[in-house]
């Protein structure tokens with residue numbers, strides 16, 4: 001059993017994310033959020049994870065110095081929430097860019113610096129409950145090829161301050177999404193990505209072609225030799241060719 005410490009914190013002017021559960025160590029903040037049946041707007045943050053989960057069944061190595069948290073959102077079953085992973089990507093890229101320059105989005109919501117991954121987001125939706133887990137390499141040493149920490153790009157970053165800024169940014173973009181839909185955020189996503197016009201392979205398809213757009217549902221639009229294909233953010237990975 002992981003050692004668990006609970007601490008409830010209220011962040012001044014943030015109202016969507018009203019309660020933060022801080023853990024010294026946990027298996028996975030996503031798993032913990034699921035187990036604890038937390039209320040809408042809760043955030044679970046841990047200093048380290050022993051069994052962090054990534055997309056496509058991969059793990060997420062989570063030593064002290066990184067930022068690992070999960071947002072709990074009761075989105076219901078009627079809403080069209082398929083663009084939400086991209087909304088979170090834009091919001092987090094915005095907050096991280098106050099510290100580090102040159103961060104871009106890779107569909108659906110990886111944040112990269114010169115092709116190396118700084119942040120990954122794992123959204124798990126089950127019966128109207130959305131758990132959005134975010135892993136950011138902040139001050140942790142990295143041994144993985146293809147990954148980089150913010151501290152190697154722009155120096156030491158205060159993890160608590162960063163979390164607070166990210167939550168405020170997500171709050172801002174989430175409200176924009178709730179009120180006006182994906183239209184404006186979709187344009188923001190495109191501005192912050194370097195994928196448009198690039199040749200890619202969609203593994204699991206396999207689909208090979210040029211990225212033309214992101215559509216109103218958050219699908220990646222790829223022009224292939226067989227015609228235009230739309231890919232929904234799911235268990236696929238994209239490779240540049």
Ligand code: BTN
Nearest residue numbers: 028052053054055120121133135
């Ligand atoms: C990816 O594979 O790119 C997504 C990685 C998501 C990792 C985060 S860390 C906090 C949260 N808890 C987990 O177990 N996974 C997510």
